[in-house]
Structures are given as structure tokens and as C-alpha cells.
Amino acid sequence: MDIAFVRDKFPSLKKGYTFMDNAGGSQILGGSINYISEYFLNYNVQLGASYQVSADAGQVLKNATEKISEFLNTPNSQEVIIGPSSTMLLRILSICISHNWQAGDEVIITNTDHEANVSCWKDLEKKGIKIKVWNVNPESFELDLNELSNLISNKTRLVAVTHCSNVMGTINPIKEIARITHDAGALICVDGVAFAPHRRVDVQELDVDFYVFSWYKVYGPHQAVMYGKLPLLVGMPGINHNFFKAEDVPYKFQPGNYNFELTYSLKAIPEYMVDFYDHHFSDNKFSRNEKFEASFEIIATYEAQLAQELLSYLKSVKEIKIIGSSSADSTLRVPTISFIHPKFKSSEIVELIDKKKYRNSIWRFLCQTAH
Ligand SMILES: Cc1ncc(COP(=O)(O)O)c(C=O)c1O
Structure with missing residues (x-):
């Protein structure tokens, strides 16, 4: 992976500061920054009017949403719902989907999920929805599929699960979880926030019903963004003004509208992944879809090298305990690595590393400490 090429795409890195909080959020592409200005300079008008600039604004936003749809491989661009945060989109989903649920219906959540995919479901207990918790195996720190089969019943309406643990970096076998969930007649809602920055998200390949992630990490x-299968989205009430109809997807899930300039800026992300491919390979025989895949594969390989370097170091310090898998295998984990040291508080380790902010070192990559 050509690091100079990558760095050049992120203007904030020119200051030389080494950011190590990628597990929490990434730096923004220069392309995205430029598109935000471009939107304000050329299209900052009311949408839906007959004059040319308004029509152009509507068209460029439609085009941006189609680019996102292509990036996630959604069958239909109507299935792309934009919102301010993953927490908000999951909350909107929980409110809308549960309208048609009855007391006694069940939702399965996990104890390895971020609160964003937990609280919104737990709050449904107030209307009689039963919440079951799928716990990670305390030895392996993995979600055991047999345990899911034990929990799931003919009353299960939804399984809410993360694609990747934001604390341990473990990748969950979502395709398999989706199959078990669908066999039981239930739906699956996946939090992809910790996964999407590192690997390609292909919602059709995963066969998930709902998939959510945050662009500030990608x-x-x-x-x-939230993907939902179109018939499911049409079949549930929305949360927008009353005059929106069932088929007004995605608008009925975007109360107060989505942010135009930021949505417009998102098209820089798929563009970057295609540029990334074109820079690394001279042939041009791949489709854009294949280029997304190939680019993420390069990233995964590079990340595995970095993860291996850090894990080898952590394993060499006998006091350190790694929380979760100690394998660098890119099919099993992303390079978010948790560890504890008996003598240092996690915050102390961070402060020590802070002092090396401009230096190349083994620490220069995704690293998250655990208490
Ligand atoms: C796994 C995971 N899910 C959800 C969220 C919440 O995302 P947002 O800040 O967009 O609400 C986070 C934030 O760090 C996260 O790590």
C-alpha cells in the first residue's frame, strides 16, 4: 500500500500529527471537504422548486445517494437512509419497526454491542417486548452461534448484532448469523460502525435486513447511513410529517430532512476507493464494484501487518493481557486491539503515548485500551 498516496488524500495529516484514535473516528478526505464547499457555492437553494439551480441541487444529491448505494451494493438507492448518527438511525428504526410488534414479541441483543444498538431495543421493554441477551463466550470473547440458536424462538422479531466489536476488533460471522435469524423467521439489524472503516460492506452478499454505520469513521x-430492505421499509410507518405515504422511502425516515452538503460530500469516499485501486493497479479490467473489493483487500492486508507488529510487541511484554483474540488474521479481526497492564491505568498509557505525537513508532495505528 502506497502510504504517501493515502496520506496525500487527507489534508489534516500534513500537520504531521500521528492520530491514534481511528477506533473512534477517522480523518476526513480532502475530496469530502472540497465537495462541502462546492455544494454551498453552487447548490445552496431550496429543493423541489422549478428553477434550474433547485433542479440541479436535487439531481446532484440524487447522484450522491446513488454513489452510496453502489458503494454498499444496495439493490435500490431508495434503501439508503441518511441521518446525523448511527445512534439516531438505530433509534428511528426501533421506533418505526416496533409499531407493528405485540407484547411478548422478542428481540435478541448482545453484550458485545455498542449502546447505540442496545438502548433503543431495551427501551421497548416498556411496551412489553422481551429482550434476550446473547452473551459472548467469556473464554474466547466470541459470540457462539449455538447460543443464538438456543435463544431464538418463534417469537423473535429481530436480532440486533454488531458486525465487529468496537472494543476487541472481533469480526462476527454476519452472513451465518443472518441465515440462522432468517431460518427462524426473524430480521437482523447490524451495527457496522466498527467494521465499515476496514472492510467492504456488501449488504446483498451479507443478506442483512438493516445495516447502519457512521461516515466519520469512514x-x-x-x-x-442506514440500509434497509425496501419491502420492510415500505411496510413500516415512518417518523416524518404525517403527509408522507408508505412508499415515501427514504424521506419518511429522515425527519427534518437530511444534511444536503454533508450528504453531497459523501461521494468522495467511493471515489477515493476507486482512485486507490487505479493507483495500485495499472489494468482497468475491473468494475467499480470489484475495485471497491480489491481496494479494501489491500487495506486489510496492510492492517494485518500492523496488527501483527503490535500484537507481537504486546505479547512480548509479560504483564500485558490482550482482551479478545491475539490473532492478526484479517478475516477474524480489524486492528482495534484492547489490552490491560496491571501497573498503568489505560489513561496513563494514552498520556505516555501522547508525548510521541510526531514520531514514527509501533504505536502509529488503531489502538484502543480497555479498563
Ligand atoms: C460500534 C459502534 N456503534 C455505534 C456507534 C455510535 O455511532 P454514532 O456516533 O454515529 O452514533 C459507535 C461509536 O463509536 C460504535 O463504535
């Missing part, structure tokens, strides 16, 4: 601004 080289973009503070916005999030």
Missing part, C-alpha cells in the same frame, strides 16, 4: 463527515 473518511467522511459526521453523518450516518
Whole structure:
């Protein structure tokens, strides 16, 4: 992977500061920054009017949403719902989907999920929805599929699960989880926030019903996206003004509208992944879809090298305990690595590393400490 090429795409890195908080959020692409200005300079008008600039604004936003749809491989661009954060989109989903649920219906959540995919479901207990918790195996720190099969019943309406643990970096076998969930007649809602910055998200390949992630972790601004299968989205009530109809997807899930300039800026992300491919390979025989795949594969390989370097170091310090898998295998984990040291508080380790902010060192990559 050509690091100079990558760095050049992120203007904030020119200051030389080494950011190590990628597990929490990424730097933004220069392309995204430029598109935000471009939107304000050329299209900052009311949408839906007959004059040319308004029509152009509507068209460029439609085009940006189609680019996102292509990036996630959604069958239909109507299935792309934009919102301010993953937390908000998951909350909107929980409110809308549960309208048609009855007391006694069940939702399965996990104890390895971020609160964003937990609280919104737990709050449904107030209307009689039963919440079951799928716990990670305390030895392996993995979600055991047999345990899911034990929990799931003919009352299960939804399984809410993360694609990747934001604390341990473990990748969950979502395709397999989706199959078990669908066999039981239930739906699956996946939090992809910790996964999407590192690997390609292909919602059709995964066969998930709902998939949510945040762009500020995937080289973009503070916005999030939710994919939902169209018939499911049409079949549930929305949360927008009353005059929106069932088929007004995605609008009925975007109360107060989505952020136009930031949505417009998102098209820089798929563009970057295609540029990334074109820079690394001279042939041009791949489709854009294949280029997304190939680019993420290069990233995964590079990340595995970095993860291996850090894990080898951590394993060499006998006091350190790694929380979760100690394998660098890119099919099993992303390079978010948690560890504890008996003598240092996690915050102390961070402060020590802070002092090396401009230096190349083994620490220069995704690293998250655990208490
Ligand atoms: C796994 C995971 N899910 C959800 C969220 C919440 O995302 P947002 O800040 O967009 O609400 C985070 C934030 O760090 C996260 O790590």
C-alpha cells in the first residue's frame, strides 16, 4: 500500500500529527471537504422548486445517494437512509419497526454491542417486548452461534448484532448469523460502525435486513447511513410529517430532512476507493464494484501487518493481557486491539503515548485500551 498516496488524500495529516484514535473516528478526505464547499457555492437553494439551480441541487444529491448505494451494493438507492448518527438511525428504526410488534414479541441483543444498538431495543421493554441477551463466550470473547440458536424462538422479531466489536476488533460471522435469524423467521439489524472503516460492506452478499454505520469513521463527515430492505421499509410507518405515504422511502425516515452538503460530500469516499485501486493497479479490467473489493483487500492486508507488529510487541511484554483474540488474521479481526497492564491505568498509557505525537513508532495505528 502506497502510504504517501493515502496520506496525500487527507489534508489534516500534513500537520504531521500521528492520530491514534481511528477506533473512534477517522480523518476526513480532502475530496469530502472540497465537495462541502462546492455544494454551498453552487447548490445552496431550496429543493423541489422549478428553477434550474433547485433542479440541479436535487439531481446532484440524487447522484450522491446513488454513489452510496453502489458503494454498499444496495439493490435500490431508495434503501439508503441518511441521518446525523448511527445512534439516531438505530433509534428511528426501533421506533418505526416496533409499531407493528405485540407484547411478548422478542428481540435478541448482545453484550458485545455498542449502546447505540442496545438502548433503543431495551427501551421497548416498556411496551412489553422481551429482550434476550446473547452473551459472548467469556473464554474466547466470541459470540457462539449455538447460543443464538438456543435463544431464538418463534417469537423473535429481530436480532440486533454488531458486525465487529468496537472494543476487541472481533469480526462476527454476519452472513451465518443472518441465515440462522432468517431460518427462524426473524430480521437482523447490524451495527457496522466498527467494521465499515476496514472492510467492504456488501449488504446483498451479507443478506442483512438493516445495516447502519457512521461516515466519520469512514473518511467522511459526521453523518450516518442506514440500509434497509425496501419491502420492510415500505411496510413500516415512518417518523416524518404525517403527509408522507408508505412508499415515501427514504424521506419518511429522515425527519427534518437530511444534511444536503454533508450528504453531497459523501461521494468522495467511493471515489477515493476507486482512485486507490487505479493507483495500485495499472489494468482497468475491473468494475467499480470489484475495485471497491480489491481496494479494501489491500487495506486489510496492510492492517494485518500492523496488527501483527503490535500484537507481537504486546505479547512480548509479560504483564500485558490482550482482551479478545491475539490473532492478526484479517478475516477474524480489524486492528482495534484492547489490552490491560496491571501497573498503568489505560489513561496513563494514552498520556505516555501522547508525548510521541510526531514520531514514527509501533504505536502509529488503531489502538484502543480497555479498563
Ligand atoms: C460500534 C459502534 N456503534 C455505534 C456507534 C455510535 O455511532 P454514532 O456516533 O454515529 O452514533 C459507535 C461509536 O463509536 C460504535 O463504535
